[in-house]
Amino acid sequence: KQEVTQIPAALSVPEGENLVLNCSFTDSAIYNLQWFRQDPGKGLTSLLLIQSSQREQTSGRLNASLDKSSGRSTLYIAASQPGDSATYLCAVRQDRGSTLGRLYFGRGTQLTVWP
């Protein structure tokens, strides 16, 4: 069964710092990996989607990388801002077997950026 782990569980930094959030997964047979943001009590907002054949994706101050063979992904946030404060979730989509299509989530990294 796929297991997704995110490190650190929580992170508190001053505004302006560059951040790295880590995600690891146990089964490399993934179709894609997606990073989400969740504000307290809200739904999920998709940040970046990386297909299994890709190495990285960028959107604004966000950059996500994927090393499928080693089962790792990182989300890099440049020049962090208080508005970036949220929980960041990593999810992988399986590409085979009875679990085809389903997402497996990590527990998330709770980020606080203070002014």
Added chain:
Amino acid sequence: SAVISQKPSRDICQRGTSLTIQCQVDSQVTMMFWYRQQPGQSLTLIATANQGSEATYESGFVIDKFPISRPNLTFSTLTVSNMSPEDSSIYLCSVSGQGISNYGYTFGSGTRLTVV
């Protein structure tokens, strides 16, 4: 990508009652899913909503407790039946497939349920 309207956004319910959550998508999608997020936890898949047939439930979730309907490719409902305080969670609808770029997932804004 697809836009999901999920209702209600929140509710406070008495134990023993039932609540039906609606998920409406602005385009036809192949796959629809229902997730639960208990306080302080990550998301757990409840079931896959299949159009025109019974939903596929994950281990630990049963149809009597969480009946699901999916009459067409744009709409689904999840009912939380005979509620207890342990059912207090955020419930989220998610879609993937045609209409979602590169087969990523899109989530609704969630329903925050409190059972008293």
